[in-house]
Amino acid sequence: xxxxxxxxxxxxxxxxxNAALPAFCxxxxxxxxxxxxxxxxxxxxxxxxxxxxxxxxxxxxxWFVAWVALITTGVLCSLQKPLCRLALPWLLLVVMAVLLAxxxxxxxxxxxxxxxxxxxxxxxxxxxxxxxxxIALVVGGxxxxxxxxxxxxxxxxxxxxxxxxxxxxxxIRPHFLFNxxxxxxxxxxxxxxxxxxxxxxxxxxxxxALHAGDASTLNEELDLSQRYLALExxxxxxxxxxxxxxxxxxxxxxxxPILTLQPLIENAVRYAVxxxxxxxxxxxxxxxxxxxxxxxxxxxxxxxxxxxxxxGNGISLQNIRDRLALMFGDRASLRAGxxxxxxxxxxxxxxxxxGAP
Amino acid sequence: MRVLIVxxxxxxxxxxxxxxxxxxxxxxxxxxxxxxxxxxxxxITEPDLIFLDIExxxxxxxAFAARLRLRAVPPAIIFTTAHPQHALDAYASSPIDxxxxxxxxxxxxxxxxxxxQPTRAxxxxxxxxxxx
Numbered sequence: 502x503x504x505x506x507x508x509x510x511x512x513x514x515x516x517x518x519n520a521a522l523p524a525f526c527x528x529x530x531x532x533x534x535x536x537x538x539x540x541x542x543x544x545x546x547x548x549x550x551x552x553x554x555x556x557x558x559x560x561x562x563x564w565f566v567a568w569v570a571l572i573t574t575g576v577l578c579s580l581q582k583p584l585c586r587l588a589l590p591w592l593l594l595v596v597m598a599v600l601l602a603x604x605x606x607x608x609x610x611x612x613x614x615x616x617x618x619x620x621x622x623x624x625x626x627x628x629x630x631x632x633x634x635x636i637a638l639v640v641g642g643x644x645x646x647x648x649x650x651x652x653x654x655x656x657x658x659x660x661x662x663x664x665x666x667x668x669x670x671x672x673i674r675p676h677f678l679f680n681x682x683x684x685x686x687x688x689x690x691x692x693x694x695x696x697x698x699x700x701x702x703x704x705x706x707x708x709x710a711l712h713a714g715d716a717s718t719l720n721e722e723l724d725l726s727q728r729y730l731a732l733e734x735x736x737x738x739x740x741x742x743x744x745x746x747x748x749x750x751x752x753x754x755x756x757x758p759i760l761t762l763q764p765l766i767e768n769a770v771r772y773a774v775x776x777x778x779x780x781x782x783x784x785x786x787x788x789x790x791x792x793x794x795x796x797x798x799x800x801x802x803x804x805x806x807x808x809x810x811x812x813g814n815g816i817s818l819q820n821i822r823d824r825l826a827l828m829f830g831d832r833a834s835l836r837a838g839x840x841x842x843x844x845x846x847x848x849x850x851x852x853x854x855x856g857a858p
Numbered sequence: 859m860r861v862l863i864v865x866x867x868x869x870x871x872x873x874x875x876x877x878x879x880x881x882x883x884x885x886x887x888x889x890x891x892x893x894x895x896x897x898x899x900x901x902i903t904e905p906d907l908i909f910l911d912i913e914x915x916x917x918x919x920x921a922f923a924a925r926l927r928l929r930a931v932p933p934a935i936i937f938t939t940a941h942p943q944h945a946l947d948a949y950a951s952s953p954i955d956x957x958x959x960x961x962x963x964x965x966x967x968x969x970x971x972x973x974x975q976p977t978r979a980x981x982x983x984x985x986x987x988x989x990x
Contacts, residue, residue, distance in 0.1 A: 676913065679940035680867065683960040687873035738868040740915075778866070778892045778915040803915075 525577040534574050538566035541640055552623075565611055569637070572603040589652065593645050597638075604637035605630060660823040661713065667816045668710035668760055671767065684735045699735055702728040712759055713816070716828070719755040719794065719850065722762040723747075723787075729763050733770050741774045746786035755794060755850050758824040764816040765798050765846050772844070773800035796848040802839065818846075825850075859974055862903065863889045864896040864919070865911035865938065870959065874909055874938065877966055884970065893917035905933050907973050909957075912939040912948070920944065923951035936969050 546559035576599050577584065584592055608630045616622060622629065672678065681703055688696035705728050709717075717725075734741050766785065774781045784799040818837055825833040832851040837844070861884055865871045871889045878884045887903045890896035892914045908926070912919035919937060926932045935953040937944070938961060945956050955969035 675940040675942070679959050680870070683873065683940065684867070684869050686960040687869040687876075690876060691872065735869055736867050740866075775913075776915050778894070 525574055525581055531571075531574050534570045535567060537644070538570040539563055541636070542566045545636075561611075561615070565607055565633075568607045569600070569603045572606065573600050576603065589649075593649070597641050597645065600637055600641045601634060604633050608633040656823075657827050660820060660827060664713040664758075664760060664816055664820050664824060665710070667820060668713045668764070671764075671816070672707055672710045680736055681732055684732075688735070695735070699732060702732045706732065706763075709759055709763065715759050716756050717759040717761075719752055719757055719762075722757055722759070723752070725760075726763045726766050726785075729767065730770075733774070737770075737774055740777060740780050741770065742780050742782040744782050744784040746784070748787060748789050750789070752787065753789065753794065753852055755852065756828070757850060758821075758828055760816055761821055761825065761848065762796060764821065765818075765848065768846075769798055769800035769844070773803050776803040777801075790852075792852055794850045794852060796850075798846045798848075799843045802842055802844055859883055859907055859970070860885045860887050860903070860905050861907045861909060862887050862896065862899055862905040862933075863909045864891075864893070864914075864922075865889075865909070866891050866914040867911075870911070870938075874961065877961060877963055880963065881967070881970055883974070893919070893922040896922065900933075907934045907936065907954070909936050909938050910953075912937060912941065912944050920947050920951070923948070923953065927951050934973050936973065 542559060542562040542565070545562050546555050551558055577596065580595075580599075584595060587595065609626070612622070612626045612629050624632070681699070685696050685699050685703070688699055705725060709725050730741070730743055734743075766783065769783045773783065781801060781803070784797070786797040786799075788795045788797070818835060822835050825835060829851055834849045835846070837846045839845070861878065863871050863874050863886060865874070868891075871891075875886055875889070878886055887905050888899050890899050893916055896908070896910075910919045910923055919939070923935050923937070926935065935951060937948050937953050937956045938959060939956075940959045942958060948956055954973045957965055957969060
């Protein structure tokens, strides 16, 4: 069985695109846009070196900015649905284009109307247009930059919160929790020190689930995976066979998101070992290259009726990918697929550490 | 009462076996790790009662229990599982009881008492002649 067989609820989750896109059609967004616009008008009016009366300048600029803000928000509001489908860079480009177009329109209209009303401008229409475009570009650019920061933060928090929630959910699944507690209850009488070890393993697995948003190291992740497997080993006995292939030299100190590795191994246990009555081998291989470390996790495909296996979910591949992307950009990868009769997951981590480009 | 323990987790079987030691009238005939092995054990021994786990590799405990019901003289069944949500489905195979893991000794005692207590209908039909 593989991830492709998972019920819809547990399929790798794809967040709706641009979930952080502000709803342009709400009065609140309109009010904020207008207030920001008046802020810009105020800056332009109190800037040193202005020859004309500051109050008059504030009044005319505020009018100008209000119209630009209204038109921009109005156009974006009417385009809300198609905009939500765009990827972020294109979305920002469209927003900027709408802002510039609205500024150009109002510039021309304002120049024509005001000169007809007797305004005596110091600059020609082309210069006036160019200056207003430059101001719109700078202000729009700052707005987009702040929005991008906010968006990245929201995305990170969403991925981390989701990972924590899923990890906790997987831990308090009755199948894992109560069977593990039953294991401890069984060991207490026969082998108290093994019972103690099982409780300690259980607590480290729970602690990791509470901190899924944090960073860890590859060594700690391997340690957590071993503790998790020790726990499953008590439960599943001889059916669980783990074939570790680790390099003889110590692993480089790579920073990784917590719960990058263990959920992959847990999937192998749940979809292969728990469904197999005969001993089932999970192969975990760690390869250190010049620029990257790869971890391969392989389990045989077990074709058993699904009814016997608990439904439920852990951390999805997509969530691990999201958190890897936040830490490494596109330098880390996670691929999964069926090769011959094995389900194989390959995790590649860059050696030069974290920090998305 | 002669019982068979069916559970895919060896430690879960060991714990149940240990809990059953407190009941002198209970004799554990054997253990099985899945439905297939349990069925094989049934051809050799004839347990009065089966402690049956639900989530096992291969056939689930629920499906196995449903098949057991079709026998002329089916053994009594007590489900043992970590999942409370199977209780309603389990009801279909009219088990004696449904025990949640980790099993409480008092709950186990109550389930065994219920298993050894014949119903009026069973007595009238002449079932329990050889149950004790």
